Amino acid sequence: MEHCGRLFCTPLTDRPSNQIGAAMDSSRLPANARLLPCELCPLRPRPALREFSPEELAFVKSFKVDELRVAAGTNFLRERTQSEHLYTVLSGWAFRYKLLDDGRRQILNYAIPADMLGLQGAIMKEMEHSVDALTPMALCVFPRTRLWDLYSRFPSLAFDITWLAAREEQHIDENLLSLGRRSALERLAYLLLHLFARAEEVGLTQNRSVQFPFTQQHLADSLGMSLVHTNRTVQRLLATKIVRWNNRVFEVVDRDELAVLAGDEAQPRVPRPFI
């Protein structure tokens, strides 16, 4: 399994276009790029995602005005900025983060396929966080100007959006619990287990392994620890043999043990909305 392998790519975006230098928020693909029609969306069939009625599907299809491809490392949503767009991740990983004046960074959460980004910016006046691509990504682009249309004509979709916002909040609540009250090792175990579980939901796992695209520096910035301490904690976790982690491939050897370490009460999942 070589670097930037297929594990984190959905079939339709198998050959991510690293070479497309999408440097800025405004950079879109040339018009000749064809949009993936929503009825062929590779994510929709996943059992974790709720189905659409034909009317919903038709609306969403018209709501999607573009498809954006960005290179790994692209900063495509910026703090204190107003964004014209709302995105859904089609493929690839991103992370949401905030910065302090002196450069200290806190990663708030990761986004994977089927996650929505930029909702805050679409609803409030400004974004209060930034988002960077961690890998090459494909994003569905929705105009914020039509969000009102969605709310008036499709209450079911409006409800879904609120659902997604509430779920995002839940994730951050969990994270806050981690940073505030879990030990370094528990925190790490919790984060890795939950990223694994989310990746599983959208089919990014094979057996018990995923391709995790982040570095230990990202991990450190997620866990609120220094790089050095993160490294030592990772080694401590690996020493337990509960997980394996070589190259960028992460494997859960004993999921129950990992859950115990994470202090996690496993929660049953129900199909979730996805727009």
Next chain:
Amino acid sequence: MEHCGRLFCTPLTDRPSNQIGAAMDSSRLPANARLLPCELCPLRPRPALREFSPEELAFVKSFKVDELRVAAGTNFLRERTQSEHLYTVLSGWAFRYKLLDDGRRQILNYAIPADMLGLQGAIMKEMEHSVDALTPMALCVFPRTRLWDLYSRFPSLAFDITWLAAREEQHIDENLLSLGRRSALERLAYLLLHLFARAEEVGLTQNRSVQFPFTQQHLADSLGMSLVHTNRTVQRLLATKIVRWNNRVFEVVDRDELAVLAGDEAQPRVPRPFI
């Protein structure tokens, strides 16, 4: 200014009924208690809150089915539980928190008048956090069963609810940044400044002071620190003379300095929704 003073009580709930032992979620006020009609809502006129159209007002009035009064310390929303209701705080303070198995507690946020509680439980199947009253409270009660009605008939209110969810997420994002990347002193300064600013929005402040109802233990559980270290940090903050804090009365002496300490970029506020 004596304990449980008026600073944190809105006019209409001036004499909080401590003696009403509202022990459980299901405990409601006897039917003889009259509901405060929404058109006389004491919060609505505040400049920080957006106005309603007559239709919206009429709907919300019918949406509000009860008014709940709970004593300080009441746990009125519980983790892993499904709640039939959605609440808006009319008066008093509450806090949202999560617990780990062994009792470690992380306070996620505080709720003050005009804040909505229990949205997560109304939208998802279960609550993922608990909420306790910090003071005697009055709450408007909305049935989750009619939330769908709201979404289909009043997209503007549906939008407001999403707005409120997004705002709550913003607060937690900030908190996560604090716990992960701010020093103990910065963290404390940030929390206090922001609670002060929120209290100000809904008229809980007088000059530069508020009645803060929480103890240092609550503070510790909010900041992710031990009680002892919180105490020393509070003393360190008081030593700067930037704030005063006697009995439960907190006073901001030099707001700019406090903002600098907190590493806070002051954000301009626009009127927010309130249901």
Next chain:
DNA sequence: CGGGTTCTTGACTAGTTTCAAGCAAAGTGG
């Protein structure tokens, strides 16, 4: 091959928790 990024390690320092105790104010009950 060479330069950059990522990971690893050791030694030292700073920050934070834990334990233990004492004190002050408020609340309770005879």
Next chain:
DNA sequence: CCACTTTGCTTGAAACTAGTCAAGAACCCG
């Protein structure tokens, strides 16, 4: 109205956790 209990705040010392600095190793990529 006065012991008595409880709750919240404060303090010191010891132990531990985590951060910083510095340097080297491993890996990746052109």
